[in-house]
Structure formats: structure tokens, C-alpha cells
Amino acid sequence: MVTLTTEEQAMLGGDDGAAVQKAMELLVRYAEALGAERFVETNNVAGVPGSSNAFVKDYYKADGGDYRAVFSRFDLDSDEVVDVPRMNAYSCHLQGGMDPELWAEQGMTAAAHANFASDERETAAHGIQILKTCTPYIAGNVPVMGEHCAWMESSAVVFCNSVIGARTNCEGRESTSAAMLAKRIPDWGFHRPEFRHGQHRVQVDVPVEDVFDWGMLGYFIGGAVEDTIPVIEGSIGKASLIRHKHFGAAAASSGGVEMYHMVGITPEAPSAEVAFGSNVPQNSFVYDAAARRRTYETLNSVGSSTDVDYVMLGCPHYSIEQIAQAAHLIEGRKVSTNSALWVFTSRAVKATADANGYTQILRDAGAYLMTDTCSSISAAVPPGTRVAALDSAKQVHYLPAIMGIEGWFGTTAECIDAACTGKWKGRLQ
Ligand code: F3S
Secondary structure (H helix, E strand, C coil), X not given: CCCCCHHHHHHHCCCXXXXXXXXXXXXXXXXXXXXXXXXXXXXXXXXXXXXXXXXXXXXXXXXXXXXHHHHHHHHCCCCCCCCCCCCCCCEEECCCCCCCCCCCCCCCCHHHHHHHHHHHHHHHHCCCECCCCCCHHHCCCCCCCCCECEXXXXXXXXXXXXXXXXXXXXXXXXXXXXXXXXXXXXXXXXHCHHHHCCCXXXXXXXXXXXXXXXXXXXXXXXXXXXXXXXXXXXXXXXXXXXXXXXXXXXXXXXXXXCCCEECCCCCCCCCHHHHHCCCCCCCEEEECHHHHHHXXXXXXXXXXXXXXXXXXXXXXXXXXXXXXXXXXXXXXXCCCCCCCEEEEECHHHHHHXXXXXXXXXXXXXXXXXXXXXXXXXXXXXXXXXXXXEECCHHHHHHHHHHHCCEEXXXXXXXXXXXXXXXXXXXXXX
């Protein structure tokens, strides 16, 4: 049974308006389903509030079929439509369904774009920051260690918990939308210190030095530990934001990893003893040269034809460092007439890429730098795509399955070479 503070009781009683009341009703049901005994306050919420396509709006046609109807009936699971005020928590919108400018190139219709633009105006009017990215932590939302957050998006959640040391479960649309109004989330799971301790040991016995290898290691570990917390030790070199970004996204895809410890690297793992806390390690896994090769083969098991139609970079959304690298690799070359190259990032990072000339370098080569979405989220690939090449273990896990295409996994340089030649020549070094 969840215990409410006086302020929470007042919200539940309707003192702060009908929308906050509906949000608290939903959060109380959620807390009770989890077995949480109380709430924590949060002032950092990342979700997809109110956004919907025409199908969802049509589903709520009898309620008005607009943002207000969708937010009330879908997001808040309310049995009536209520007025939705500005959000009370610091809130941001994660990735969306299309690029705000290159939507036609992505195959979207003018009607779908008009719906997207309408939702975005509502998002802004409700005080929600339009970050439109799966990497809010490099686009303007960086929580601090120990901060209670309520985030969706598995790759962002695992980064938030593991690299920053902030605290969030992998929330859903409904709980994040409610938390934006009520500034509360159940005190359960990763909000509680005892839940953040390691459960399995992973020994890394092969050098893991670049983003390609960090991604493969993450994919291996996710497959091994599934949705539990690994404590990783061994020959992991040169941690960086983009390496953690690809590691965590991969681990959250092959398994359901929401938090990991790297001894001597991540903030809650100054030692293995601290990382495990009172937990006794359950299993030990070894990542060696043979495991690395097996992981590479698994990631390339959906590739057959070496004729590459499409190269997608930017899963999770590229940082400016990665865009600079991609621009450097392609400058002076051209995307093959048999292929296409789309690079995805956030609007904030693209603004820097524009200023630095990287967007133009990519465009001059025949590539597009796109924002807000990615091919998996929007189910958008260039027309006729049959074979894609990807530098993200997460994306190669999802995109071929979603689109029914073949996929290759390799380094960024191999992918850009494939875009320029139309041929896949990747191999494990
Ligand atoms: Fe982001 Fe799409 Fe990958 S939203 S994490 S680029 S699947």
C-alpha cells in the first residue's frame, strides 16, 4: 500500500486541477502494481507526451481527436477528457517520427507532417522541451548523480543510471506523462540504492578500445545477463561518452540491461566490492577473442548480399564528435548512385554541425544529416532498400527485423566506404 504525503493527497483530491488528479490516480495504480510504498519527487522527466499519429487521433475521434483527447485518454488513461495545463516538472520530448525538414525525403506525407507539426506546437505550449532525441544527455538534459528521473528510451535509461549515476527505471509513455504533471514516480527499482548493486561478474580478456568494440561488448553482455546488472572488469580502455552510448544501447537491445558497473570507470563502481554491495555474484562470464568473434558473427548473421543500398549512422543519435568523424571520412568522396547515407542526430547537435560545416560536407557528398528520429523508429528507409550497413549493434538488432531487410554491422569507416562504393567489405580485425 503506497503512503501519500499531504501534498500528494491534495493532488489526488483534485486541489491542483483535474489533469494532475488523473496523473496521480494513474501513478497510485502504478505504484501499487509495483509494490512501491511511497513516491520520490522528480523534476527531470523524458517521454513522448501527447504525440500521436493520425491513426491514434482517429481512435479518439469521439473525444475530439486532438492533443487534449490523446493526452487525457491515452497518456493519463483517464475515463474523461480533461484540460491539460503546462507541465510542472522539467520535461523533455524524446525522439519523434520524422525529420521536421527532410520528412518528404523520408517518405512521409504532407498530412503526416502537418499532424507532426501540430503536435509539436502543443508540446511547446505545454512547456515541454523539444529535444526530440534518444540522447537527451547530449542535447540539453544532463541530470546529476543521485537525481531521481523518470525517463523512457532504453539507451538513455542505461546511460542515465550507469554513466551519470542518476536514477530512473525504464518508464513508459503513461508514467512519464503523469510524472510531468505530478512530479512524482514510484520509489521502486533503480530509485532505491539496494536495487543498484551488481548481480553478475563479466571478465573482459580481449582489448576493447574503440566504439565498435564497446558496442560488441555491450551486445555480448546483454545477451549473457539479460535484464540484470553486470559488473565488468578487465581490459576495457579509454572510456568516453560515445563508447558508453554504444555499449549501453547494445546491452539494452540484446538483453534488457538498465544499469551496468565498470570497475574503476562508472561512478558507483570504485571497486568490485562496492559495485556488488551485499549481493553475492550469481554467474561469471568471460569475453575473450572467441566470444568477440561469435558476437561479430551474430551481429552479421542477417547480412548476405554485399550490395549495400543504404547506410544508416547515428544510433543512438550521433554526437558532434561522431558527425565530425563521419564528415572527415566522406569529405571529397560521393555516395554511390546505388546507395544512400542518412546520419541521425538531435536538433541541438545538428545546429553545431551546421555551424561547423559538417552538414554541408555530408550534403555535398550526397548524404543527409537528419534529426528527431531514425529508420527503426520511423520505419523509414530509402525506397528500394534491401541491404543496409550499420555501425550500431542496437540498430542492426532492430532495423532488419522491422523492415524485413538484410543488415551488416561494422565500423563507421567501413559503413561510409560501403555508402561510397555500394559494396560491403567489412571484416573483423
Ligand atoms: Fe535512437 Fe533510433 Fe537508436 S531513436 S537509440 S537512433 S533505435
